[in-house]
Amino acid sequence: MARPLLADIDLDALRHNYRLARDLAPHSRALAVLKADAYGHGAVACARALEGLAPAFAVACLEEAETLREAGIVTPIMLLEGVFEARELERVEALGLWMVVHSDWQLDALLAHRPARPIPVWLKVDSGMHRLGFPPERVEAVWKRLVTAPAQACDLHLMSHFATADALDPSYFQHQLALLEALAERLGAPTCLANSPATLAWPEAHGAWNRPGVMLYGGDPLEASSEASRRLKPVMTLRSRLIAVRELAAGEPVGYAGRWRAPRPSRIGVVAAGYGDGYDRHAVDGTPVLVEGRRTAIAGKVSMDMLTVDITDIPDAEIGSEVVLWGRAANGEVLPVDEVARYCDTISYTLLTGVLPRVPRRYHGGFG
Ligand SMILES: Cc1ncc(COP(=O)(O)O)c(C=O)c1O
The missing domain is CATH 2.40.37.10 (Lyase, Ornithine Decarboxylase; Chain A, domain 1)
Incomplete structure (x- = not known):
């Protein structure tokens, strides 16, 4: 017999978990996170299984988006960290991608670019993760620069990432959420905030879009599993x-x-x-x-x-x-x-x- 080790991937379970993410947040759209080769499950196969069900996908970098486009995936794809070099903007445009803008050099590069069509942009705020994003006090000014550049940027959203949405102690999560709610209200901005734990456990964090990742693959990210997370199926x-x-x-x-x-x-x-x-x-x-x-x-x-x-x-x-x-x-x-x-x-x-x-x-x- 051949070496008998296999990773069996149940794409029906993937679709079940995606539907759960969507049903838990009936007023949001769920962007399926397919980065890192769909968390090891095979991004192309998972994208094919989710096409028509998920309105958009998210990946970490241009190369991951290219792999999906080369496989014939036509669903919109978001670059969660935006571009790593200004010259990637041409490929973003050619492949019809959406992108995060999290830093000044990305903003300057985008505004200096002359795309044939504006690029959908999600402005990333550092609300407390302290990884990527503009500090909250700068967000209004950056937002205005994007709003006044309709040839470069369209479909603006405010995006942020939670550090502790999985934890039993809600205090830091609530601190981040309060900050984001105030910002979104001031700007009148649609939001994309919730990862898997927030999709599962924090309806108040559900925005225009959510970004479930590990839960799509049946991983339960919560420190204490919930009625909803127990409905996830292993993929x-x-x-x-x-x-x-x-x-x-x-x-x-x-x-x-x-x-x-x-x-x-x-x-x-x-x-x-x-x-x-x-x-x-x-x-x-x-x-x-x-x-x-x-x-x-x-x-x-x-x-x-x-x-x-x-x-x-x-x-x-x-x-x-x-x-x-x-x-x-x-x-x-x-x-x-x-x-x-x-x-x-x-x-x-x-x-x-x-x-x-x-x-x-x-x-x-x-x-x-
Ligand atoms: C910016 C961003 N959004 C969403 C996700 C998905 O998170 P999760 O797999 O916990 O749902 C990740 C994963 O690391 C991420 O970095």
Whole structure:
């Protein structure tokens, strides 16, 4: 058999999650965030599955937008960080992209440009993330410059990003939102503020547009999951098989540095997946996996091409048995990627975007 590691991508689940984002915010439009190769799921396939459903997509850079256009995607695409060099403006225009303007040099470059048609522009405010954007006290002046340049900029929106919309403590989120509401009212500006956690948990942050990302892929970004976030479906299932089984006496070690030692006579299954595939090497002993749809756990350090799991309590597990590292097993049992991420001291975002090209993606559904 070929190496049995696959990332199964359920495009119907992607569409379900997109509809959830849209239904949670009935007065907003939801821009589907497809950056980082659609969080590791394959941007072209995801864009095709969402075309006609999502009115616009968002990516991090021109190259990601070019990949979509070259694949025939015609839906509007937003550049979340705008251009990185003034000469990219010509490609923005040629590809019919929308762009963020977050800094003075981008504003000057845009206003010096002579596009055949004005470019839709989202003015980014730094409301407290302190990453990109104009400070609030400068936004009115920048907005006016854009309003008075109709040959360069059209469809102006005010955009910002929340630092803590996922957190249980609402105080910093509320501070950012209050600042943005005041600015938007003063300018009469339509807004685009909400990422996945704000789409899920903060209706007051829903604007003309929202920007859900990880929730489209079934990741639950909330510190405390909610009724809405529990309706998300996993899109990626990272699926492999047992390629060897070992019988160990009590006390025998497994893998590099012998990190795990059998506490009793044990059966160890060897799985074809490792950090060379993007599975996180920080996974501790006890990180959950599904073998034949039943929960068990990692035993021993993750290697480049393999990892080892304790199958002592799954006596019918054998070479060829199904292993799900996250996602949905054949028997319907789900192992959320967020749960695996906690054992790796990370977030679902890094696990999903970290699945390497060596892992074939296999697509299901997604039409109609
Ligand atoms: C500017 C911006 N908007 C939206 C998103 C989507 O965020 P999330 O995946 O949490 O929904 C991101 C993701 O990092 C982002 O940087």
